[in-house]
Amino acid sequence: MAGSKVMQDMPPSGGYAPFDYKRNLPKRGMSGYSMFGIGVGIMLFGYWKLFKWNRERRHLHIEELEAKIALMPLLQAEHDRRTLRMLRENLEEEAIIMKDVPGWKVGESVFHTERWVTPMSEELFNLKPREEFLRKRFGFLLYV
Amino acid sequence: MPFVDIQSRLGLNLDRWLLVQSGEQPYKRASRCHAFEKEWIDCSHGIGQTRAQKECKLEFEDFYECMHRQKTHQRLYAIRQQRDKMIKAGTYTPPPHHTGKGEESP
Numbered sequence: 055m056a057g058s059k060v061m062q063d064m065p066p067s068g069g070y071a072p073f074d075y076k077r078n079l080p081k082r083g084m085s086g087y088s089m090f091g092i093g094v095g096i097m098l099f100g101y102w103k104l105f106k107w108n109r110e111r112r113h114l115h116i117e118e119l120e121a122k123i124a125l126m127p128l129l130q131a132e133h134d135r136r137t138l139r140m141l142r143e144n145l146e147e148e149a150i151i152m153k154d155v156p157g158w159k160v161g162e163s164v165f166h167t168e169r170w171v172t173p174m175s176e177e178l179f180n181l182k183p184r185e186e187f188l189r190k191r192f193g194f195l196l197y198v
Numbered sequence: 199m200p201f202v203d204i205q206s207r208l209g210l211n212l213d214r215w216l217l218v219q220s221g222e223q224p225y226k227r228a229s230r231c232h233a234f235e236k237e238w239i240d241c242s243h244g245i246g247q248t249r250a251q252k253e254c255k256l257e258f259e260d261f262y263e264c265m266h267r268q269k270t271h272q273r274l275y276a277i278r279q280q281r282d283k284m285i286k287a288g289t290y291t292p293p294p295h296h297t298g299k300g301e302e303s304p
Contacts, residue, residue, distance in 0.1 A: 135304035143295060150279045151290065164269040166256040169233060174267065180274045181281065181296045 140178045147181055203244075231264035 059155055074160050084092075152158045179187035205212055219229040220236045229235075238257040242250035251258075263269055284290035294300045 067220055124304050139304060143293075147281075147293070147296065148277055151277060151284060154274075155280060155288070162273075164273060165260045167234075167237075167260055171264070172230070174270070176267075176274060177270065180278065181292065183296075183298045186298065 137173060137178065141173060144178070146180060233262060234261040234264045267299070 151158045152160060164170075175187065175190050179190060202272050204210070218235060218239065218240065223229065234257070238254060238261045241254040245250070245253070252283045281290065283294070295302075
């Protein structure tokens with residue numbers, strides 16, 4: 055104990071540098087209100103885009119309908135000519151086929167009315183091969 | 199009401215719940231039996247069921263036939279049977295447009 059210099063682990067001269075020991079929870083980020091506002095803003099923007107696109111889709115749909123209307127006379131005329139041709143052929147064949155059947159009136163209408171009744175595809179394709187009838191009935195698919 | 203037509207007196211239409219083919223359709227496309235149904239309804243409206251069954255027989259039969267096509271199918275079947283019988287007996291050959299080789303022009 056005579057003041058002899060012993061090597062001890064001492065802090066450096068001047069002490070350590072200061073460091074922060076207090077808790078540090080800084081306020082950061084947006085406030086709740088502004089986040090809510092941004093969400094609502096994004097939703098409104100989405101609605102606006104949606105409404106604009108729906109309007110555009112309506113215009114396109116109307117254009118498609120108008121195109122159909124424009125083409126309808128031609129297509130309807132073709133379809134009518136074809137129907138009448140097939141009915142005429144069926145009538146002639148029926149006259150040939152049923153001439154020996156007693157009590158058969160060729161071309162007799164099953165209805166009491168004198169109105170024009172649009173013929174079914176069964177009537178038009180009656181004497182044709184069955185595959186043609188099936189192609190007419192099920193050939194065109196709207197779904198894939 | 200049998201003797202007092204309240205609906206037309208008060209300007210009401212309480213029959214909109216009745217769903218008929220002749221009602222409003224989407225895209226204004228008429229049904230297949232629209233005309234027959236309309237004729238039948240016009241014939242049998244307001245006269246009661248007993249009278250309607252007697253007086254509107256023809257319209258009803260036409261409407262029924264349009265929907266179910268029973269007589270049409272029977273007729274077509276009879277023609278087909280007779281044709282097959284004649285083909286088997288050799289008295290009839292179907293023309294080219296009935297054997298798939300005709301030209302479908304229009």
